[in-house]
Every structure is written in C-alpha cells, then in structure tokens.
Amino acid sequence: MDTHPDALTIHPDILFRQVDDEGVVVDQRQPEVMVINGQAVKILELIRETGSRKEVLAALVRTYNGDPATITSDLDEFLVTLREREMLV
Helix, strand or coil, rough: CCCCCCEECCCCEEEEEEEEEEEEEEEEECCEHHHHHHHHHHHHHHHHHHEEEHHHHHHHHHHCCCCCHHHHHHHHHHHHHHHHCEECC
C-alpha cells in the first residue's frame, strides 16, 4: 500500500533552474541556496508540471533505465528532503 501523499506543490517562494549538469534551488524565505543534480531538477520540473507523485514517478521510470524500486526510493528520499525544508506545500 502506498502511504505517500500524491498531491505535490512547490512552495511559491522556491525558485530553481538548471545550470550545466546541476541545478540550483533558491528558497526566497531563507539566505541559502541548495545545489542539486540534474535528476533532482527533472523531479522539480515534473512536480511543477504534474502536481502528482504518481505521475512524477511514472515519468521518471519512463525516462531513466533503472530499477523501479530504486527510482521510487530515490524519489521518496528527495521528497522527504523537500518537505523537511518546507519547500512543498
């Protein structure tokens, strides 16, 4: 049984962009910048486009040739980080 909430929304004060092979996340509420990898940028883009964990996961599985269980685990770990930093609402 999936116990993760499906609806995902990025806080309006969170800005991100791809810079070469990495990404930068700026939380306008705090004086810090988070550097993320290209896959994390893709996740943020998918969250913004779909607003759905299920759809983000499906797109990642289609895009990356990897074990679906590993992709799921990596996604959920990143979502925990975003929630802990209050970057999702």
